[in-house]
Structure formats: structure tokens, C-alpha cells
Amino acid sequence: MKTGDFSFSGLGHSYLPDKWIFRNYQSQVSRGQILALLGPNGCGKTTLLKILLGALAQTEGSVSVNGHVAFVPQLFQVAFDYSALDMVLMGRAKKVGLFSQPTSADEEMALKALERVGLASLANRPFHEMSGGQRQLVIFARALVAEADILILDEPTSALDLKNQNAILEWIDRLARRENLTVIFSTHHPHHAYAVADQALLMLGGSDYAAGQVDEVLIESNLFRLYNLPLKKVSFEFEEQAIETLVPVFRPKEDHRMA
Amino acid sequence: MIEAYFKNIVPLFHRTQRFLDQRSWAWPWLLALVVVVAVMGSMFVGAYPMPLRRPLDILLDIILPFSWVDSPAWDLREITVVTLIRPPRIMVAVFAGITLGMSGTALQGMYRNPLVGPDLIGVSSGAAFGGALAYKLALPTLGIVTLASIGGVGAMLCTLFLARIVGGKSDGLPLILAGFFVGAFFMACVGLILHIGGGYAGPNLVYWLLGTFRGADPTKAWTIILTTTAGGILLMALRWRLNLLSLGDLDAKSLGLDVGTLRWILILVVSIMVAVQVAVSGVVGWVGLIIPHCARMLVGPDHRRLMPVSALLGCLLVLGLDNLTRTVIWSEIPVGVLSGFLGTPFICFLFWKCRSRGWS
Amino acid sequence: MIELTKNQSSPVTSLLAFVKKRLATARDFFRRHEWAMPLLLAISLAGTVVGSLLIGAYPMSFWRAGEITVNLGLPWALPSESSWSLMELAVIQMIRLPRVLLATLVGMALGMSGAALQGMMRNPLVGPDLVGVSSGAALGGVFAIMFYWSESATVALAFLGGLLALGGTYGLAHLARSFEGIGLILSGIFVGAFCISGVCFGLFLADDHQMSRIGHLVMGYLNEATPQTVWLLTVPTLVGGSILMLLRWRINLLSLGNADALSLGINVRLLRLTIIAVVSLIVAAQVSVSGLIGWVGLVVPHCARMLVGPDHRKLLPASALLGGMFVLLIDDFTRVVLRTDVGTGTLTTLIGTPFICFLFWKKKTKGWIND
Secondary structure, X not given: OOOOOEEEEEEXXXXXXXXXXXXXXEEEEOOOOXXXXXXXXXXXXXXXXXXXXXXXXXXXXXEEEOOOEEEEOOOOOOOOOOEHHHHHHHHHXXXXXXOOOOOHHHHXXXXXXXXXXXXXXXXXXXHHHOOHHHHHHHHHHHHHHOOOOEEEEEOOOOOOOHHHHHHHHHHHHHHHHOOOOEEEEEEOOHHHHHHHOOEEEEEOOEOOEEEEEHHHHOOHHHHXXXXXXXXXXXXXXXXXXXXXXXXXXXXOOHHHHHO | OHHHHHHHHHHHHHHHHHHHHHOXXXXXXXXXXXXXXXXXXXXXXXXXXXXXXXXXXHHHHHHOOOOOOOOOOOOHHHHHHHXXXXXXXXXXXXXXXXXXXXXXXXXHHHOOOOOOXXXXXXXXXXXXXXXXXXXXXXXXXXXXXXXXXXXXXXXXXXXXXXXXXXXXXXXXXXXXXXXXXXXXXXXXXXXXXXXXXXXOOOHHHHHHHOOOOOXXXXXXXXXXXXXXXXXXXXXXXXXXXXXHHOOOHHHHHHOOOOHHHHHHHHXXXXXXXXXXXXHHHOOOOOHHHHHHHHHHHHXXXXXXXXXXXXXXXXXXXXXXXXXHHHOOOOOOOOHHHHHHXXXXXXXXXXXXXXXXXXXX | OHHHHHHOOOHHHHHHHHHXXXXXXXXXXXXXXXXXXXXHHHHHHHHHHHHHXXXXXXXXXHHHHHHHHHHHHOOOOOOOOOOOOHHHHHHHHHHHHHHHHHHHHHHHHHHHHHHHHHHHOOOOOOOOOOOOHHHHHHHHHXXXXXXXXXXXXXXXXXXXXXXXXXXXXXXXXXXXXXXXXXXXXXXXXXXXXXXXXXXXXXXXXXXXXXXHHHHHHHHOOOOOOOHHHHHHHHHHHHHHHHHHHHHHHHHHHHOOOHHHHHHOOOOHHXXXXXXXXXXHHHHHHHHHHHOOOOOHHHHHHHHHHHHHOOOHHHHHHHHHHHHHHHHHHHHHHHHHHHOOOOOHHHHHHHHHHHHHHHHHHHHOOOOXXXX
16 A cells, blocks of 8 residues: 555444444545545544544444544634644644654744745734634645645535635645645535545445445435435536536425415 | 823833744743842842841852951841741742743643633642641651642542543533532641641641741752752643644644643643642642733743743742732731732633633 | 343342332322422421430430420420429520521521522522622621621621622623623632632731631631521521512523513513622621531532422422531531531531532533533
8 A cells, every 4th residue: 555545444433332323334545536525414424534533443344544644623713822833833743752842944844834825924823813714724734734645624615605615625626636645525515525526435324325436426316315405417618618516406395485 | 291201101112012022032031031130139038127238248258259248247147047048938939930830831721721720620729638638747848748749639630530521522611610629629628637637726737728938948949949840841841732732632633642641741740740839838829820821911822932931920920929928018928818819800800801712 | 031130030129129119109299299399308307407406415315305305395484393404404405406596597598599599690500609609708707807896797798798799700700791601600710719818818817816716707617606696697598588489480580591581571680689689698697607608509409409390489498498407417417426616618518519529420511501
């Protein structure tokens, strides 16, 4: 296995005996690919991410993660008003000895990473004063300084407006294609997965799941089972580009509206 | 005229502040300088009446290889005061302040909660219980320190255990409540010990409990100097890791931190430091809670600068309070009482200002 | 195999099953007869009071004490020739009776005010200790002691102190705009700590006599009970208690929350202020006669809630009765078993804090943090 690859097989987890959140999951992603996790609320997406991260021990099965992992949590709140630079600098934790402090070289790296995500001018801005999209970017920068091979994101596009959703997806794409990082992210939006991911894992509950290439997995029948909602694959032309996407079709029942 | 005065002063103030803010290490060095001056200045003040110059003369006469004053005008008492009474007391105050400032900062960072402090989390009460027990058994200073340390660590463990079984991962309100309960329990135990001592036979014990630097001797001074130095070096070395810890368990783990080990090291170091402080100088409340806030106002939340600044500020505050009790205020009011009087309104003010943002 | 072990019940399991069944029947009974539990509590409190009169450190046979008590309780005059000595009569009438009554009243005052505060502030964690009333009252009492003022002045100052402290807690929580959950508790801790600093300051300034009085105030002693102190506590507890009892259904409404209570058309502000004033008065009187008796006001309402449920109509009387019983039993324990005057407040704290920790654990912060 190369650095940056990861795979799991026979993976299962249960908090209570014989109440499997998921079971027998299997997947393999190689360096530079993007894996999207999809599933309804409470299906164990965060649990799976924690296991891949090594923060939680799986009940059964094996996980092999090859390389450094960086994590971007979902709702990021910090108790103290650290500056953006302080936050990015924390990515150097693995490279800085236990009893030593980060050097000026580390600080320079942090600043460069901020530059790369286009936030160099905001280096000294308190983290909690930044917008949601900017915060995500700061955490991306932190993953960059950590020199991580694998990036795990927990619902990076939730709670953002459309413009910022697009910016984050662009960044996910860039990190995978240009920085050659392996990216795993969970999302509630199948069209986000469709837009950037190479592989998708649909968590249907228990040992029921669908995994594989996006084209094969994100099909209408699977998605209907997942969300109990029709999703339509649409293709059209926009500014002379062929575009293909998934559109969820919401159908509030008419008799409800009458009542 | 007052307006003109402000016109001059305010920009100067802002300029100074900007100067200090731009150079990240200006504040710590400035404070260190102030501390040195304060320590030296403290030698000249005290309850014992003597001319202001006298301590300087005596010290120089002792330190310098030749005699500084031809015909010494001082008597043996003054020499005793200057060489044997004031230095240990000042040292104990200095290091107690450092201990409280640093341990408060470490606890607040570690628990991502600006409301914890050695007193609110039960360490001080536990240490007071151990110390009171040792006093009652008439143990020597070393025995007091040992028992106080055991009490402090034990109380801290009780608090953590309770907060853990109640709140799971959350370190907010459960921790504070658990600390409050455990602290109250140990304080009741202290009350029991006071009672067993035969009513009010132990005014010294009561006085010690209220927090005082009176009766500091070289043994006590060396005890706290050694522990605080050792613990302080460890905390200083780990101070950047506190930034990481303050992000929360999951995030800190994902950044490659051994959260469990680090937290245990910090808890142990902080408990022992505070317990030794309580053993030599009683419960000096609220300093450990408010000093990190003041330091954060000065240099921001980055623990790399916060830790030294907290240490120095704590040292200044405690030394200042002790000097106040030694000179201005009659008959040596306990420092703990004074710090409580100062600390609680201050924390109320902070509470109001912050509108409880990030307090839970 | 499993079926077998289930059927073959050992004596222990059958006993357990029996107890469980009995408990279930009892629970059913109390659920069907709503007022049975308060009544049972009242009877047991009365029994405890009488029983407490019969025991004590003074060497006297149980029956003799019973005889005296019965004769004292009868409406007609004591018989002229009696089997007891004057000394024994004095022990029962002048020493045990005031102390027993004082302990009961203290417990009732604390239990009631704790239940009222918890209902009013919609927080099962507040109690006279945690919102600063007790500490404030103690500070007021210390003030009076420092100036050698009279008993009634002590009560007045303690009342003032308690009122100010509760007002301070309330005001601070309002200022911090986090009135509902953590804010209130934190402000209570801060205000209480400030008041205790004041008490320590007094302790430090005091001469020997004052020091022992302040010490008694802080550690909570019941051993100086006299008919005067009993009266001093009886009047505020009865007056305040009856006001609380009259308002007890309104507390149910208050415990729904501000908006709900307003929409139901009650004057929330006035009601709150009334309860605050009454609670301050009761707690102040309690502190000034017996010192800080910690954690009773916090723990007892929880126990009462387990017995009679959350309805304040039953909770308030049950808390009062249970509180009276709790403090009385602890005082009996110090008098009879320990035979020393360890502070009752110290003992209640020693028992109360582990208990509240246990509750804290059991409830897993459910409803303890409601913001």
C-alpha cells in the first residue's frame, strides 16, 4: 500500500451489544481520491469517521490507514479567541517535540498555508470572528501544515450558503487533485458528492450499504432507498459546458396543503 | 485642564499599548522587570518600624565584602527582620502567586472553560483538609506538605470522576458543579477537624486556613520554591500543547496529541503545585481564577505568552496583597480574605462583561 | 437451562421479589391516595419529635422521660407529687424541648424555602446555599455580632443580608443575560463566595467571644436553643411558611417559565419578588438563630420530589416535613450518639454533598442544565 491509501474491511461498530450501527463495511480508496459518505441523520457517519480517525475503536473488522490523518470537525467552536495563525500553527503538533515550542520556521509554514488558501491578510483575525466558510478554509490550511496525507471532513458544507458551499467543494477538489491528498467527507447533499467525489459510500443502516464509483453508486434507485425521495439525474448545457448533476425532487403532499 | 491632560495621556497610553502588542515578548519582559522591582521593594516595607534606608544598608553591609556603613546604627532585631523574616515571606508570596497564576491558566486551557480555577475545582479544599489533618497531628512541614498534596490530588480526582460519570465528554457545567460539591464536602471535613481540635483551640489553624504568609520560614520557602520551579518548568514546556488541548479531545487527537497522558500529567502537576501552596500559605482563593483572565486581556489567548504572563501577574498580585497586609492594613488581615474580597467582584464584573459567552 | 434457574427461585430472590411486590403495592396506594404520603410524613415527623424528647445525653430512663413528656403534653397542670425530680423535668422542658423544636423548625424552614426557590427558578440545583441567601444572611449576622447588637437586630441584619445577596445573585444573572441555567448558579457561587470572604474578615477581626459566636454561625450549632430563639424562628417561619403555602400552586405556574406564566395571566414579577422576600426572611431567621445549616435546602426537595412528585401543592408541605425530620434526626444523632457539639451544619454538609453528588450522577445532568 502506498502512503495516502486507506482501506477497511468487515468493519462494524455497535455501542450496545448486538445493536449494530453498521456492519461488514468494506471500501478501498487510493491516494488522491475523494470518498463521500452519505446517509441520513443518526446512521453513524460521525462514528465511522471517528473510527477512521483512530479516535474510536471499532467493534469488529480491520482498518488500515496509511499516512497522517487530519480532521476537520463539523461545528467548530473555540473556547478562547485564538487568531487564525494560532489555529493553523496547531497543525504542526506532530512535528513539534512534546516539551518544545513551535519555531519561527513553523510559523512561516503556517503563514504560507494561510496564503495558499487566500487568507494571509486575515492571519491575525480572531478565529471566532471569521465567517463559517473562512473558518473551514483555516482548518484546511491547518491540514496543509500538518503535511497530512489523508483529510477527513465531517459535513464541511452544512450550515454554509451556496457560494461558500461551492468554495469549499472547490477546495476539496483542489486538495485532492493538486495537493494529491486523499479526502473523505460526509455530507447530506448527494449533488455535492456527485460534483467532486470519485467514490461514494451510502450508509443504509445495519449491514446494508452501497459502495463504489460515484457513477455506479449514486443512482436513482439507491438514493431513493436512502432518502425515500426521488432524485433525478439531469444533464444540460451551461456556458457551452455539459453539466450533469442530481436534483432532489421534494413533493409535499397535496392533501396536507389543503388541511 | 483635565481634558488637556487626557488629550495627552490617552494617545500615549494607546501608543504604549500598541508598542507592547506588536512585540509579542514585550509584555512578559516588562512584567518580569516589574516583578524584580516589586520583590526588592517588598524588602523595605513591613510592620516592624525602621527607617526606610535601613534594610538597604543592612543588606549591602552583609553582601558587600567590605563594611558599607562605618558605624552601624542598627540592632540585632532589625538584622533579624531583614535577613530572617522578610526574605522567606516574600519568597513564599512570590512563588505562591506564580503557582496560582500558572495552575489557573493550565486548568482553564485544559478544560476549555474560563471558569475553572484551583478553588472551584476542589483542589484547594482537598489540600486544606490534608493540611488541617497534618496540623492536628502536629506533623512537621514536610508532613503537612505530603498530606496536603494527597488531599489536593484526591479531591481533584473526585471532581474529575464525578464530572466524568455525569457529563461524559462535556467539560462545562458538570465540572464546575462537581468541583463545588467536592469542595463543600472537604470544607465540611475541615470543619470537623477544627471541632475535634476542641472548639477554638487552633486559632493558628484557622488563621492558616484563611490564607496567610505570616510565619513563613526557610523550610516553607524552599519547599514551595522547589515544587513551583519544577512544576513551572514542566508547565512552561507544555504550554503550547495547552493550545491544542483547548481545541477539544477529538480535534487534539486528530492533530496527533496523546490527550489522555497529557491531561493526566497536567492534572498531577497542577494538583501538587496548588497543594504545596496551600500547605505553606493556606487557601488564597480566586487568584487562580482571575489572573488568567487579566493575562488574557493583556496578551491574548495564546498559551505560549499567556503562561509566563499569568505567572508574573499572579506573583505581582499576591506579593502586592501581602505587602498591603504587612503595612497599610492593621494587624495582618489574612491574604485569602483580601483576595476573596477583590476576586469575587472582579469575576462578577467579567461575568457581566462576557455575558456568559463561552462560560459554559 | 435459563428457564430452570428462573423457576427455581432461591430464598434471596424470592425475598427480593416479595419486597418488590410490596413496594409496588405501596406505590400504587400512594398514587391512588394523593394525600397519604404528606399525611404519613406529618405523622412520622410528630413521632420523631416526641421520640427525640425521650432521648438525650442526660442519664434518665426512657420511661421516665416518656412520663414527663406525656404529662407536659396534657392540658392540665402537672401532678403535685411526682416520681421525677425537678432536674429531670428541667432537662426535658428547658433543654430538650427548645432544641428539638428548633431543629424541626430549622429543617422545615430550609426544606420549604429550597422547594420554593427550585420551583421559582426552574432549576433543581438552586437552594439557599447556592444562590447566596445563606451566606448573605451569615454576613449580616456577623455584622451584628461585630457591633454587639441585640438578637432581634441580628435577625434584622441577617434578613437584610440575605435579601441583598439574593437580589445580587438575581441581578448579576440578569446582567449576564443567562438567567435560566448556568448563569444563576454561577452568580450564586460568586455572591456567596464574596459574602463568605466578609464572614472570614469578621472572624479575623473578632475577639474571643465574638469569634466563638461567628464560629457557631458558620458551622451551624443548635445547642444554644432557648425558648427565645425558638420564638425568634417560629414567627418568621410560620408567617413566611403560610405565605409560601398559599402561593404553592402559583409556583407550579412559575416553574413553567416566564412566557408561559405570563400567558396564563399571573403577575410574574410580583410573585417572584414576594417569594424572594419570603425566602430571604425565613432563611435569615434560620441563619441568625442556628447558623449555616448547609445543603438541607438543596437536598430535601429532591427527596420530597421522589416521594410525592413534582406538584408543588404537595411538594412544599412534604419538603417542610421531610426537612424537619432530616435536621431533627441529625441533631438527635449528635446529641445521643456523638455526645459532642460538632456543628450540625458540618454534619448536614457531610451528608448532603455526597447525596447531591449521587443525585447528580443518577440524573446525568438531565434537567440540571436547562439553557
